[in-house]
Amino acid sequence: xxxxxxxxxxxxxxxxxxxxxxxxxxxxxxxxxxxxxxxxxxxxxxxxxxxxxxxxxxxxxxxxxxxxxxxxxxxxxxxxxxxxxxxxxxxxxxxxxxxxxxxxxxxxxxxxxxxxxxxxxxxxxxxxxxxxxxxxxxxxxxxxxxxxxxxxxxxxxxxxxxxxxxxxxxxxxxxxxxxxxxxxxxxxxxxxxxxxxxxxxxxxxxxxxxxxxxxxxxxxxxxx
Numbered sequence: 001x002x003x004x005x006x007x008x009x010x011x012x013x014x015x016x017x018x019x020x021x022x023x024x025x026x027x028x029x030x031x032x033x034x035x036x037x038x039x040x041x042x043x044x045x046x047x048x049x050x051x052x053x054x055x056x057x058x059x060x061x062x063x064x065x066x067x068x069x070x071x072x073x074x075x076x077x078x079x080x081x082x083x084x085x086x087x088x089x090x091x092x093x094x095x096x097x098x099x100x101x102x103x104x105x106x107x108x109x110x111x112x113x114x115x116x117x118x119x120x121x122x123x124x125x126x127x128x129x130x131x132x133x134x135x136x137x138x139x140x141x142x143x144x145x146x147x148x149x150x151x152x153x154x155x156x157x158x159x160x161x162x163x164x165x166x167x168x169x170x171x172x173x174x175x176x177x178x179x180x181x182x183x184x185x186x187x188x189x190x191x192x193x194x195x196x197x198x199x200x201x202x203x204x205x206x207x208x209x210x211x212x213x214x215x216x217x218x219x220x221x222x223x224x
Contacts, residue, residue, distance in 0.1 A: 027126035029084040040094035044118035108145035125216040
């Protein structure tokens with residue numbers, strides 16, 4: 001009697017993220033440098049006067065730059081994240097954070113998370129390009145097979161963003177964790193390596209300069 005098994009694969013483990021910059025047309029990402037980045041980041045995060053952008057984050061908002069620095073220094077955040085600061089070439093400032101986390105080179109899985117965009121970065125070309133650059137780096141340079149996105153089921157913006165960026169919904173992990181003294185049911189999304197070429201074509205088409213006005217607002221939506 002034969003039993004179904006997974007397909008055969010020869011896979012050399014993926015690489016760990018390096019300190020090199022990820023450079024695009026509209027933005028670049030570089031590993032967080034507290035001395036160089038914290039002033040810009042705090043100034044831009046402070047555009048969110050009500051702290052709305054931090055509701056579904058385990059930390060924040062931050063009352064002052066010192067508090068933000070402590071957050072960026074923390075080595076015990078869940079998943080051992082590898083943080084990048086996002087620099088907008090148009091705005092000439094660091095105005096966002098994102099990280100790789102739960103990095104597993106041997107099976108080739110990696111997650112993107114801890115994404116925090118200041119108000120002036122949200123819904124811009126830079127915002128989408130930053131995610132494209134991290135995704136491209138994970139698949140093409142580091143050699144990962146699977147790229148994950150996880151978020152609170154109740155976080156409508158994050159769930160919607162995952163779908164827009166090409167992630168596929170894979171299920172719900174009920175009562176997966178607790179943060180800020182609240183329960184979190186975690187929605188899981190992922191992209192795998194065989195999805196990447198199709199997604200890449202969609203990103204490149206979307207990110208053409210002709211698709212944006214002088215303020216980097218899009219004419220056509222991201223499609224795959």
